Amino acid sequence: MANKGPKVSRRTALGMLVGGAAAGVAGAKIGLSTSSGGDLAAIAADRGLTGDQAEGALRTFVPGGEFDEYLIFASGGHSGQMLVYGVPSMRLLKVIAVFSPDAWQGYGYGTDQGDTVLDEGSDPAKSDALRWGDTHHPAISETEGQYDGRFLYINDRANGRIAMVDLRDFKTKQIFDVPNLQTSHGGCFVTPNSEYVHISSMSPSPVTDSGYAPLSRYAEDFRGFSTWLAIDQETGRFVKDKSFQIELPPYTQDLADAGKLSSYGLGFINSYNTEMATGGVMHDGQIDPAAALEATATKNDYDFLHIIDWQKAEAFVGSGSGVRTLNGMRVIPLEAASGEGILHFAPEPRNPHGVDVNPTGDYICIAGKLDPNASVYSIDRIKAAIDSQDYEGTDPFGVPILELSSVLEAQVELGAGPLHTQFDDKGYAYTSLFVDSAIAKWSLGPKAGHDADAFQLVETLPIHYNIGHLVTAEGDTVSPDGRYMVALNKWSIDRFPPVGTLHPQNFQLVDLTSEPMTLLSDTPIGVGEPHYVQMIRRDKLKGVLRLYEPGTDPMTWSRSPFAIAAGEERIERQGQDLHVYMSAMRSHYTPDVVEARLGDTVRFHITNIEQTPDATHGFAIPGLNIQASIDPGEVVNIDLTLDRAGTFAMYCTEFCSALHLEMQGWLQVAP
Numbered sequence: 094m095a096n097k098g099p100k101v102s103r104r105t106a107l108g109m110l111v112g113g114a115a116a117g118v119a120g121a122k123i124g125l126s127t128s129s130g131g132d133l134a135a136i137a138a139d140r141g142l143t144g145d146q147a148e149g150a151l152r153t154f155v156p157g158g159e160f161d162e163y164l165i166f167a168s169g170g171h172s173g174q175m176l177v178y179g180v181p182s183m184r185l186l187k188v189i190a191v192f193s194p195d196a197w198q199g200y201g202y203g204t205d206q207g208d209t210v211l212d213e214g215s216d217p218a219k220s221d222a223l224r225w226g227d228t229h230h231p232a233i234s235e236t237e238g239q240y241d242g243r244f245l246y247i248n249d250r251a252n253g254r255i256a257m258v259d260l261r262d263f264k265t266k267q268i269f270d271v272p273n274l275q276t277s278h279g280g281c282f283v284t285p286n287s288e289y290v291h292i293s294s295m296s297p298s299p300v301t302d303s304g305y306a307p308l309s310r311y312a313e314d315f316r317g318f319s320t321w322l323a324i325d326q327e328t329g330r331f332v333k334d335k336s337f338q339i340e341l342p343p344y345t346q347d348l349a350d351a352g353k354l355s356s357y358g359l360g361f362i363n364s365y366n367t368e369m370a371t372g373g374v375m376h377d378g379q380i381d382p383a384a385a386l387e388a389t390a391t392k393n394d395y396d397f398l399h400i401i402d403w404q405k406a407e408a409f410v411g412s413g414s415g416v417r418t419l420n421g422m423r424v425i426p427l428e429a430a431s432g433e434g435i436l437h438f439a440p441e442p443r444n445p446h447g448v449d450v451n452p453t454g455d456y457i458c459i460a461g462k463l464d465p466n467a468s469v470y471s472i473d474r475i476k477a478a479i480d481s482q483d484y485e486g487t488d489p490f491g492v493p494i495l496e497l498s499s500v501l502e503a504q505v506e507l508g509a510g511p512l513h514t515q516f517d518d519k520g521y522a523y524t525s526l527f528v529d530s531a532i533a534k535w536s537l538g539p540k541a542g543h544d545a546d547a548f549q550l551v552e553t554l555p556i557h558y559n560i561g562h563l564v565t566a567e568g569d570t571v572s573p574d575g576r577y578m579v580a581l582n583k584w585s586i587d588r589f590p591p592v593g594t595l596h597p598q599n600f601q602l603v604d605l606t607s608e609p610m611t612l613l614s615d616t617p618i619g620v621g622e623p624h625y626v627q628m629i630r631r632d633k634l635k636g637v638l639r640l641y642e643p644g645t646d647p648m649t650w651s652r653s654p655f656a657i658a659a660g661e662e663r664i665e666r667q668g669q670d671l672h673v674y675m676s677a678m679r680s681h682y683t684p685d686v687v688e689a690r691l692g693d694t695v696r697f698h699i700t701n702i703e704q705t706p707d708a709t710h711g712f713a714i715p716g717l718n719i720q721a722s723i724d725p726g727e728v729v730n731i732d733l734t735l736d737r738a739g740t741f742a743m744y745c746t747e748f749c750s751a752l753h754l755e756m757q758g759w760l761q762v763a764p
């Protein structure tokens with residue numbers, strides 16, 4: 094594919110240092126010597142690095158004690174967790190436990206916090222104890238369209254849930270099982286002032302009383318839902334009573350994005366199965382490949398972009414009339430949504446994937462999997478078409494369909510398998526090409542500062558391999574930084590040494606300040622599978638991060654009723670309940686021996702009375718499957734009903750001091 098834009102290579106003194114790509118390292122003469130007398134050019138030559146490779150290493154290295162400029166929060170896919178990396182170093186800083194237990198963080202092994210969060214998010218009607226999720230799309234809370242770094246939301250694509258991570262301490266504080274969604278994909282995104290977090294269904298749900306409906310009644314009995322979850326601005330928690338859903342046809346809603354600035358107040362959701370295919374390749378023992386969902390769901394030339402006016406929806410639920418309640422959630426029925434101008438459709442090339450709104454809010458960019466084009470819809474055209482009721486008809490459910498030619502601004506041919514789009518500060522868009530294993534850089538239109546060169550492919554960068562999402566610095570805010578882009582690649586094939594049959598996935602860091610774009614580094618991911626990512630300036634978190642005051646319950650950020658200070662340790666028996674008010678500090682627990690009887694419930698209230706940052710203690714009772722992590726100032730509670738006699742060793746799992754191994758104790762359970 095021809096590259097059209099400027100192709101001036103920016104090879105700096107840094108690249109020259111080691112020879113530059115064209116010259117090769119052998120030609121290098123300018124040196125930068127090291128304290129050991131080494132010469133950087135000679136070192137690069139010795140290691141067989143090209144100038145580009147050496148430049149990539151120098152541009153991304155961040156010395157210990159110095160910090161990365163950006164953080165990325167990456168979904169961990171079906172590991173259920175979230176990954177935090179520094180950019181440009183691409184060093185893994187933390188794996189935040191979200192939907193799956195994590196022993197290091199004491200999440201899901203008997204403590205009040207982790208177990209409460211995991212259990213709250215686990216509907217017993219669905220499963221005994223859900224302990225996994227498939228994280229896809231993280232979203233950082235926003236103020237006026239800018240990341241404010243307070244809270245982070247992420248959906249569980251598998252189980253129709255959403256989690257809130259508190260960025261004051263990087264801990265998951267809530268998992269919400271969204272009513273009426275069995276699986277979810279369209280979200281999360283936050284509206285520009287974090288008024289709502291959006292999450293919509295993927296596979297539609299039967300809306301019958303029993304939860305069962307024959308697939309032959311798919312159109313009648315199955316529905317999708319667009320969910321708008323209200324946020325408590327203090328705690329970041331979801332407020333169910335202020336939230337609502339909009340009933341949608343069973344079209345398999347896919348990705349979604351929030352309008353901003355000129356499109357503020359709107360939300361956009363793709364769909365790919367307006368054919369309402371349900372699969373079913375086997376009939377009477379015969380296999381009919383033509384009945385496969387992938388075949389039937391790609392029959393129509395167009396599916397529907399859903400355009401949702403969430404402010405109108407909010408006013409409608411506020412008025413109260415015509416709103417249904419379904420499984421505890423307020424729902425705007427489909428007829429009302431289409432009749433009240435809350436929901437419109439616009440045709441979009443078949444089976445699209447990503448929908449992404451550019452920073453000015455003017456362009457809604459849809460990438461189409463089966464279509465080599467990015468399709469750009471303009472918000473001015475959409476608003477005008479809605480105002481003049483410029484409809485080409487309605488769908489079978491009565492939803493008005495806007496005239497395609499009236500709302501489509503441009504189509505830009507990018508390459509094979511376009512999926513997701515990100516943006517920079519110069520009016521360019523970057524779209525991942527899954528089939529081509531490449532990223533296409535292209536220009537937006539006049540509203541993004543491109544006139545004569547509007548909607549043109551600028552260049553493509555090969556990626557290794559099969560890219561899914563990509564992210565640019567603050568790339569889905571109203572003011573992206575450009576600078577860096579990370580490609581999230583599904584395959585790595587030959588980029589790393591084989592580590593068994595399941596290969597690492599690959600993050601590739603790209604420099605956006607150069608023309609053409611240059612690849613800086615590869616980073617294998619030890620857990621998978623990553624989908625979307627948020628990249629935020631690290632300094633935005635400085636004012637957000639907090640340490641715990643002595644005796645803090647992190648769930649409330651206030652003093653725990655069970656907090657103690659040094660000297661207040663005690664054991665109190667109340668019938669069968671044995672309350673153990675314990676302190677942890679280097680290198681002992683007080684008390685360190687607890688004598689209980691079979692049938693008692695021991696209630697540990699452990700306060701880490703340290704005030705030194707990073708002086709975390711663990712608390713494990715291996716024989717009883719207990720593991721806590723207690724940060725300085727934190728109080729952790731553990732309730733343990735003793736149904737087995739024994740003398741159980743307790744120990745500190747965090748290597749906290751020279752006498753860490755001595756930080757142990759005993760729980761005696763007398764028969």
Ligand code: K7E
Pocket residue numbers: 229230250278348446512513561562623624625
């Ligand atoms: Cu393309 Cu879930 Cu965002 Cu993965 S989805 S790639």
Ligand code: CUA
Pocket residue numbers: 678679680709710711745746747748749750753754756
């Ligand atoms: Cu406390 Cu080891």
Ligand code: CA
Pocket residue numbers: 365366367368390391392393395396443444
């Ligand atoms: Ca389709």
